[in-house]
Amino acid sequence: MIERLSNRIAIHLCHSNGKIEDTEIVKYGVEITLRGITKFIFLLFIGIYLNILPILILTTLSFSILRIFSGGFHFSSYVKCLLFSVTTLLFLSYCAILLGNFYTKDKEILHNIIILTTTISLILLLFFGPKINKDRPYQNKSKVFLIVSMVIILSGSIFCFLLHNSVVVIAIQLGILFQSLTLIRVKHIQ
Incomplete structure (x- = not known):
């Protein structure tokens, strides 16, 4: 799911900027960012719930x-x-x-x-x-x-x-x- 979303975002960003050749690099960055945000939100909720x-x-x-x-x-x-x-x-x-x-x-x-x-x-x-x-x-x-x-x-x-x-x-x-x-x-x- 995150990989497909990252791919869509990267294609959109690269096409709108005219840098289609950078799609894979942008996809990698977006994917890492989305995964990091997901982990952070997950940890945030658990940390609040457990009071730590x-x-x-x-x-x-x-x-x-x-x-x-x-x-x-x-x-x-x-x-x-x-x-x-x-x-x-x-x-x-x-x-x-x-x-x-x-x-x-x-x-x-x-x-x-x-x-x-x-x-x-x-x-x-x-x-x-x-x-x-x-x-x-x-x-x-x-x-x-x-x-x-x-x-x-x-x-x-x-x-x-x-x-x-x-x-x-x-x-x-x-x-x-x-x-x-x-x-x-x-x-x-x-």
């Missing part, structure tokens, strides 16, 4: 910002992606709330969590590198994506050291760590 919207947004933002530049695993269908990502982001948000409330007073443990998640995320990024979708424009700029991804991870961690809210810190770190884990290439076992 601020933490869910933080976890999702930290995951999404890094994912733009680092890429990662993709499911074969949008529905699988939607279900897995929503379920995982909800789980991580609840973990952030539980762990953050548990470690509210102990800043040393919180700092160790930041250091540990940052180190794991950087190692995964360096070992597996950005995993950019082959259909994405500029996918051949992997060094740029790698550097930007490293800056995002390090900036997020430095920002977390400055925060005093343990739930927020853990939400951001779990989002970054989860995205970094999607870089791992898993071979299919037959």
Whole structure:
């Protein structure tokens, strides 16, 4: 459904601008945008319903910002992606709330969590590198994506050291760590 709608929008936009040769590129951009909006609306309603919207947004933002530049695993269908990502982001948000409330007073443990998640995320990024979708424009700029991804991870961690809210810190770190884990290439076992 989203693919057909994206195709129609792209054809309309490209024909009205006289750039028919750009239809596939525009279709890709529209499709990614529509899928992102759909996920966001889905997460918004669930976050409001479960009364965890601020933490869910933080976890999702930290995951999404890094994912733009680092890429990662993709499911074969949008529905699988939607279900897995929503379920995982909800789980991580609840973990952030539980762990953050548990470690509210102990800043040393919180700092160790930041250091540990940052180190794991950087190692995964360096070992597996950005995993950019082959259909994405500029996918051949992997060094740029790698550097930007490293800056995002390090900036997020430095920002977390400055925060005093343990739930927020853990939400951001779990989002970054989860995205970094999607870089791992898993071979299919037959």
